[in-house]
Amino acid sequence: MLAQLTSEITGSNEDAVSDSRPGYAVFGNPIKHSKSPTIHAAFAEQTNDKLIYRAVRVELDNFESRVRSFFAAGGLGLNITLPFKARAIAMADECTDRASAAGAANWLMPLEQGGIRADNTDGVGMVRDMVANQGWTLAGRRTLIMGAGGAVRGVLQPLLNEGPGSVVIANRTTERAERLAQDCRGDSNIDVSGCGYEALEGQTFDLIINGTSAGLSGELPPLPSIELSHRCCCYDMVYAAEPTVFMRWSAAQAAWAVTDGLGMLVEQAAESFYLWRGKRPDTAAVIHDLRHLLSH
Numbered sequence: 001m002l003a004q005l006t007s008e009i010t011g012s013n014e015d016a017v018s019d020s021r022p023g024y025a026v027f028g029n030p031i032k033h034s035k036s037p038t039i040h041a042a043f044a045e046q047t048n049d050k051l052i053y054r055a056v057r058v059e060l061d062n063f064e065s066r067v068r069s070f071f072a073a074g075g076l077g078l079n080i081t082l083p084f085k086a087r088a089i090a091m092a093d094e095c096t097d098r099a100s101a102a103g104a105a106n107w108l109m110p111l112e113q114g115g116i117r118a119d120n121t122d123g124v125g126m127v128r129d130m131v132a133n134q135g136w137t138l139a140g141r142r143t144l145i146m147g148a149g150g151a152v153r154g155v156l157q158p159l160l161n162e163g164p165g166s167v168v169i170a171n172r173t174t175e176r177a178e179r180l181a182q183d184c185r186g187d188s189n190i191d192v193s194g195c196g197y198e199a200l201e202g203q204t205f206d207l208i209i210n211g212t213s214a215g216l217s218g219e220l221p222p223l224p225s226i227e228l229s230h231r232c233c234c235y236d237m238v239y240a241a242e243p244t245v246f247m248r249w250s251a252a253q254a255a256w257a258v259t260d261g262l263g264m265l266v267e268q269a270a271e272s273f274y275l276w277r278g279k280r281p282d283t284a285a286v287i288h289d290l291r292h293l294l295s296h
């Protein structure tokens with residue numbers, strides 16, 4: 001069973017140095033329900049690494065100073081969650097291509113020569129969950145991704161790297177989808193387009209990803225009648241104790257495979273851990289135990 005180590009710390013960062021174990025944390029607001037400390041404690045147990053990983057609620061007006069003081073106090077790595085991912089990349093001195101394509105960072109590390117390196121592990125986490133854990137093939141797939149906010153922007157480049165046949169970004173606000181499609185088309189010759197939901201009428205898809213926040217208020221994006229191919233896979237980027245509205249819709253359309261984003265959460269954490277520690281944890285056992293925790 002996973003250790004229940006989630007703690008919310010709102011005070012100073014002195015803990016990063018007062019504890020002799022290497023210090024990591026996730027910064028966000030709110031942060032109370034973060035599963036990251038639990039996940040990283042499980043990884044550290046697997047790899048025999050003695051480290052500390054805390055969840056820290058950071059006030060909106062002092063994110064940058066908290067990051068700097070965390071690293072100045074000896075902190076070794078940070079994950080960044082809502083609402084700070086864009087501010088995290090803005091303060092970085094060096095960033096990976098995938099973070100710059102995402103326009104956001106969920107991973108920070110101090111550079112040896114001073115300054116901060118930023119990365120984004122969300123997209124690779126989602127792709128690894130789909131390919132390695134679910135056994136889905138992404139190459140050649142007619143892909144629909146719903147939503148055009150930060151969550152979708154964050155995963156598009158790693159998704160395109162898998163070589164889907166085409167990608168349609170559909171969004172309630174059409175211009176946002178068109179702009180995002182334009183931004184991520186880049187040099188690739190994959191057909192990427194943006195549209196409103198009504199334009200999807202009658203189209204057929206092999207992979208449908210829900211990257212909207214509609215499910216948080218129990219809603220489904222306003223999909224018209226579309227075709228799911230007989231091997232269609234449906235992926236909700238959020239997760240919950242119960243199947244989400246989108247998962248229930250997918251099952252009702254007789255989708256071939258349906259899952260939520262719990263595996264993505266664990267895989268993005270595993271990539272973070274690997275980038276900091278050079279060791280790749282086994283994610284299956286952690287996803288299994290988290291699923292159990294969620295349902296109790």
Ligand code: ATR
Nearest residue numbers: 147148149150151152172173176212213214219221
């Ligand atoms: P995030 O960082 O989680 O992506 P966001 O940038 O606020 O958050 O984006 C939320 C996404 O969910 C947007 O694509 C939003 O559509 P709009 O751009 O039209 O606002 C989408 N969304 C939220 N509620 C929705 C709903 N009820 N139906 C359809 N789309 C919804």
